[in-house]
Amino acid sequence: MSETTAAPELAAPRAPRNRRSTRTNYELYGWLFMRASGVLLLVLIFGHLYMNLMVGDGINAIDFAFVGGKWSSPLWQTWDLLMLWLAMIHGTNGVRTIINDYAERVGTRVVLKSALYLAFTITVVLGTLVIFTFEPCPAGADPELLASICFP
Amino acid sequence: MTAVLENSAEPDATPEVGAVPSFDVTLRIRRFNPEASEAAAYWEEFTVTAYGTDRVLDAMHKIKWEVDGSLTFRRSCAHGICGSDAMRINGRNRLACKALLKDLDPSKPITIEPIKGLPVVKDLVVDMEPFFASYREIMPFLITSGNAPSAERLQSAEQRERYDDTTKCILCAACTSSCPVFWNDGQYFGPAAIVNAHRFIFDSRDEGAEQRLEILNDKEGVWRCRTVFNCTEACPRGIEVTKAIQEVKRAMITRAF
Numbered sequence: 001m002s003e004t005t006a007a008p009e010l011a012a013p014r015a016p017r018n019r020r021s022t023r024t025n026y027e028l029y030g031w032l033f034m035r036a037s038g039v040l041l042l043v044l045i046f047g048h049l050y051m052n053l054m055v056g057d058g059i060n061a062i063d064f065a066f067v068g069g070k071w072s073s074p075l076w077q078t079w080d081l082l083m084l085w086l087a088m089i090h091g092t093n094g095v096r097t098i099i100n101d102y103a104e105r106v107g108t109r110v111v112l113k114s115a116l117y118l119a120f121t122i123t124v125v126l127g128t129l130v131i132f133t134f135e136p137c138p139a140g141a142d143p144e145l146l147a148s149i150c151f152p
Numbered sequence: 153m154t155a156v157l158e159n160s161a162e163p164d165a166t167p168e169v170g171a172v173p174s175f176d177v178t179l180r181i182r183r184f185n186p187e188a189s190e191a192a193a194y195w196e197e198f199t200v201t202a203y204g205t206d207r208v209l210d211a212m213h214k215i216k217w218e219v220d221g222s223l224t225f226r227r228s229c230a231h232g233i234c235g236s237d238a239m240r241i242n243g244r245n246r247l248a249c250k251a252l253l254k255d256l257d258p259s260k261p262i263t264i265e266p267i268k269g270l271p272v273v274k275d276l277v278v279d280m281e282p283f284f285a286s287y288r289e290i291m292p293f294l295i296t297s298g299n300a301p302s303a304e305r306l307q308s309a310e311q312r313e314r315y316d317d318t319t320k321c322i323l324c325a326a327c328t329s330s331c332p333v334f335w336n337d338g339q340y341f342g343p344a345a346i347v348n349a350h351r352f353i354f355d356s357r358d359e360g361a362e363q364r365l366e367i368l369n370d371k372e373g374v375w376r377c378r379t380v381f382n383c384t385e386a387c388p389r390g391i392e393v394t395k396a397i398q399e400v401k402r403a404m405i406t407r408a409f
Binding site for chain 1: 375
């Protein structure tokens with residue numbers, strides 16, 4: 001009668017509540033940014049599509065000279081820069097939340113997010129560099145390699 | 153005389169007026185016995201006779217009382233008030249005492265599982281501790297300053313109306329355990345905790361709104377809500393849970409700017 005059964009070992013629920021407090025406004029600003037940049041991007045992207053595809057000759061007008069011409073104007077430099085930055089931050093933040101939602105293991109999360117931030121940095125740095133330093137007809141270049149617009 | 157003969161020949165042809173039709177229903181229940189030598193969850197089917205007025209809980213009672221006494225589930229009041237018997241019935245979180253069998257298509261087996269995202273203790277009983285830990289964290293009690301008034305704390309009907317919806321919560325965990333974010337990340341406060349914070353944040357008599365908003369401004373707080381609306385759909389009290397969460401978000405943004 002004195003035989004007792006040991007209490008069953010229950011499967012560990014999930015990590016005990018050691019929620020690290022993160023009481024910053026970081027998530028709040030992130031959430032707000034997503035809404036604001038979303039609205040702004042709608043204008044920027046559809047404006048971009050309209051200017052490139054509908055105005056004048058439309059899509060047939062797009063070539064090296066067209067892009068070179070656009071980037072010689074400060075308006076389009078700013079437009080494209082804003083579009084690049086907002087779209088990249090908006091998209092990266094979106095993927096960051098998806099990784100937070102779906103990657104259960106800490107290791108997976110760290111690896112995925114590192115790859116994400118690396119891709120973000122490379123794209124934004126290269127894109128910004130191109131928008132500001134684009135020179136369709138660099139001085140002293142081999143004329144063979146230059147576009148026809150460089151020879152008026 | 154012929155009429156009498158006909159009647160005795162087919163006594164059951166026409167059901168008695170006012171009789172409740174009975175039918176056989178199969179319940180497919182997810183079972184787990186932690187004391188078994190190899191504790192693993194499995195499905196078990198029970199077929200019982202039920203009536204058109206029966207709820208899922210009645211069929212489960214019949215199984216527990218007449219077929220298999222080892223079937224384990226929680227229920228207290230059995231009338232949709234205590235919030236003990238939330239379970240996943242046909243893939244949706246409901247209260248077993250509020251779901252009528254006839255509404256669930258009894259011609260097919262009805263699947264019953266424990267609510268998701270909380271550790272299963274036995275059969276349909278889950279460990280509610282992580283759920284209540286989140287609930288405690290948002291301080292679900294009146295916070296005031298100064299001396300207590302000698303009479304009631306007065307409030308207008310409009311001020312009461314502001315948070316009326318979220319007072320209906322019975323803490324059954326149907327919403328929290330229907331939330332995909334909670335399934336994947338148990339650190340998330342979950343809809344139920346936010347609903348109960350909402351109940352005090354928008355109460356004109358309470359002075360702890362600032363603290364509660366501060367708590368829910370966490371990385372695991374309201375900002376993890378993806379407005380999936382599973383919680384609103386699951387709530388057996390019809391609380392507009394997702395709306396309440398959005399209202400807390402808005403309060404945080406207006407506070408920050």
